[in-house]
């Protein structure tokens with residue numbers, strides 16, 4: 001497989017799929033440029049080599065072409081500032097021949113939002129709400145047919161293809177996967193960011209150093225079931241926490257008051273417990289809970305056993321005994337995966353459990369464990385607690401990371417790895 005470090009971009013036109021899907025305010029000012037900064041090592045390497053850089057991304061969910069609210073024009077100046085060279089702009093990603101031809105070594109071009117075209121995602125648009133199944137199928141067929149031409153056009157701009165957009169690696173879109181077919185193995189590669197993500201996921205899911213402890217939290221067991229099932233075949237210890245605790249407690253005959261509980265998933269919870277036992281996985285659930293009399297930071301609280309939440313109260317965080325138990329389970333781990341908070345961490349008064357988990361992960365990391373934090377709210381947790389630099393890796397890809405830990409092959413990765 002080709003690598004970005006081994007590739008000399010001098011005199012080459014490089015099509016780089018980046019994730020510039022940054023949040024902007026109502027005046028189209030960027031409110032968080034993390035994703036732009038994260039792509040810089042790859043982009044700077046291409047410029048420094050004397051390559052010709054063509055950057056392509058989506059932004060938001062435009063439904064027409066053009067859709068000024070989602071134009072990437074608003075990030076052009078900031079990308080240029082970060083990159084340290086001027087950045088030209090092609091106002092239509094399918095009509096950029098002139099701008100591409102004008103590129104000289106060391107110069108950069110940003111294409112307009114790829115998703116102005118339905119072909120990028122290959123999903124039909126503008127279907128009437130009462131469209132029949134036949135009409136839907138015909139529209140899908142039509143967009144798939146034109147997707148090939150769309151992809152070919154993007155590929156025609158460049159000599160090589162670099163994918164640095166891990167956040168969209170789980171999508172088989174034109175620019176994230178299909179385009180790779182137009183480049184031979186020597187001329188397609190991961191960017192630095194993508195590579196870091198792939199290596200991190202690999203360390204956790206494939207080349208695992210044991211013991212492997214996974215902490216899965218969040219609100220519901222139903223949204224995490226595929227991950228839990230996959231992890232049961234890989235981990236030594238599985239800590240299940242957050243709102244899903246109460247589905248397990250109810251399933252075991254406990255009372256959960258107003259706690260979040262999926263009544264239709266009680267059998268599933270018992271099934272997970274049985275499977276864990278069968279596979280020799282140590283399953284850890286909270287034993288004590290901070291219960292609140294309202295879903296509010298200022299609610300009254302009481303410490304109760306997790307399986308005995310009084311009527312009118314709801315469990316919003318784990319208690320001190322559970323914090324200790326979780327920390328003990330995390331201590332000594334050599335590989336750690338954390339997805340999903342242990343409580344409603346957005347409320348400061350119910351963030352102690354998630355903080356304790358984060359602290360235990362930091363300690364284990366200091367002692368030599370590899371720790372991967374990712375998939376949405378646990379990233380927000382480590383950022384809130386100022387601990388992002390104290391874990392081994394914080395993933396930038398929400399949905400993509402979740403699918404990777406479900407054990408799925410991500411199209412954006414497979415397209416390059418072959």
Ligand code: AMP
Pocket residue numbers: 217218219220223241242243244260315316317339340341342343344345346376377
């Ligand atoms: P998820 O998107 O499934 O990872 O869930 C993340 C959300 O779960 C966060 O917004 C947390 O506030 C929420 N959460 C964690 N613990 C609880 C709980 N005990 N009750 C209700 N929500 C919770």
